[in-house]
Amino acid sequence: MAEVANVYQDALQRVRAIGEDAGVSDEVVEQLLHPKATFCASLPLRMDDGSMRYFKGYRCRYNDVLGPTKGGIRYHPQVTLDEVQALGLWMTIKCALAGLPYGGAKGGIEVQPKELSPMELERLSRAYVRAMADVIGPQIDIPAPDVYTNARIMGWMMDEFEAIKRQRAPAVITGKPVRLGGSVGRDEATGRGAYLCVRELARRLDWEPASKRVAIQGFGNAAYHLARLLEQEGYKIVAVSDSKGGIYSEQGFDIESLWHEKQTSRSMRAVYCEQSVCQLIEHQEISNAELLELDVDLLVPAALENVITVGNANAVKAGHIVEVANGPIDSTAEKVLEQRGVTVVPDVLANAGGVTVSYFEWVQGMSGYPWDLETVRTRLAEYMTRSFDKVWDTAADEGRTLRSAAYVVAMRRIAEAVTAHGDREYFGDQGRKG
Missing domain, CATH: 3.40.50.720 (NAD(P)-binding Rossmann-like Domain)
Structure with a gap:
């Protein structure tokens, strides 16, 4: 079997290739090739037998041109910096495609969670939040569950963040238990x-x-x-x-x-x-x-x-x-x-349904007004159908694959935000006028 490509370099190559004919400026493509900020930490964990072990923790805030960054946290022995950055890039594309007011992020811990006791798992989850507390928040970066993390772990993380900040912050984490401010319908x-x-x-x-x-x-x-x-x-x-x-x-x-x-x-x-x-x-x-x-x-x-x-x-x-x-x-x-x-x-x-309902949960947390299950499902169907229609029609109209069309739709929306701030064409014109 052929050697598997580096997941991050492969993700970047897709952006370059699609960006060449997407009708967006080189500046937008270049921005998507560089993560805004990536944080690495050694997380200390006191084991049940009294020993101390350290685990590598990561958080990548890839791009926030459309809003605060959003992305899950995974616990897996093969979590790497490259993987987290690739996932952050995909989240950037995903949120833009879904029409959410978010940028993309991702996080993870290099650990085999099945080998930890419940109390060790809780201590590690809280250690992660202590390491990342300054770079996450309801208007900065909002984590969520991913591979081998779940609602209970998100509840521990929210609790730790609130203890550090000494304030209630139900919108800092999504995918929480419903009784802790989570949304019905998030699990499905x-x-x-x-x-x-x-x-x-x-x-x-x-x-x-x-x-x-x-x-x-x-x-x-x-x-x-x-x-x-x-x-x-x-x-x-x-x-x-x-x-x-x-x-x-x-x-x-x-x-x-x-x-x-x-x-x-x-x-x-x-x-x-x-x-x-x-x-x-x-x-x-x-x-x-x-x-x-x-x-x-x-x-x-x-x-x-x-x-x-x-x-x-x-x-x-x-x-x-x-x-x-x-x-x-x-x-x-x-x-x-x-x-x-x-x-x-x-x-x-x-797989954009997860982040879409996470957005709904964030909205409910910010407003303090919970939705019922029918409302969540109805609005999810509206978002998913609208996104699918846009991708399908773009693919048909421009002779693209569905992936190419999805990236093009997302990159054009990101380009609109970049242009609103001012791009090379705008600033170049201003310089010539001067």
Whole structure:
């Protein structure tokens, strides 16, 4: 298999390539090639056995031309500075595309959270906030959950920030528990947003859901909600996986049964449950790599970045891919898929439901006025449908892929903000007049 590209350099290359024909100035492209500020910290953690360990923590505020920066915090042993900066760049594009008054950011800790006790996890989360307290805030940078972080961790972080600042600040973090100022509908938002993209795609392609087979790599919160909604629509979910491997059944799976088993046994097992009684069903165990190569109609990479590279792109049989993970297809592999006629709904569009409902949560926190679930879902559908329509129409009108169209829409919106401040053309004209 070909060597996986550096995720940040690959992200920058995409911006350069698309920026060349996006109709925006070189100044905008150049701004997107340079993160505004990146913070690194060594986080001390007193372990339960009394020993002291240190973990690397990162926060990148990539671009704030459209507003305060926004982005999740992930806990993973492979978190790196390059990864965090790439994710911050993608968040910048994503927020601009979604029409949110945000720039992009991202953070993370290089840690295997499964090896920590609950109390160690809490102490590490609070240590992260102590290290970053001066660079986050409701009008500066608003974190949220990401890989291996959740509502409880966000609640700890908000509590630590409020203790440091000695004031209530419900809008400093999104993705919190509802009783701590979180928003209803936030837990399902990323998956529901991806489902809305599939729905719009199906409407344009005149799909009959019952005839479509779906494989999903990853079975975390976002993948579960997407699978649940697709199953309700009539799609057949024939394969799912977690970090240890996957399962495949031509007959499809009952998603609620798989999720129940995953939550109780922490394993991916092909079961069908009636209330609390579950039984194994016929299935085939497969690897994550094999899942990507299944003969299905729709493939959903919902785990980590760079899982489809030039080394396996030709083996992908799905005609349509919806990226729920961030950056699951590298730029070289995407060229291969494009040549083969594979349609890719890009991550900056497909997984924007999470940051959109995080925006709703921030608005509720700033105003002190909570919304009901119907309002959240209705407004999410409006945002996602509007974004999908804009990307689809731009792609059709300008002969672009959906990813290229998404980046073009986002970069043109960023360009409008840069121009409003004054760009090279404006200041050059002023100099000549002088």
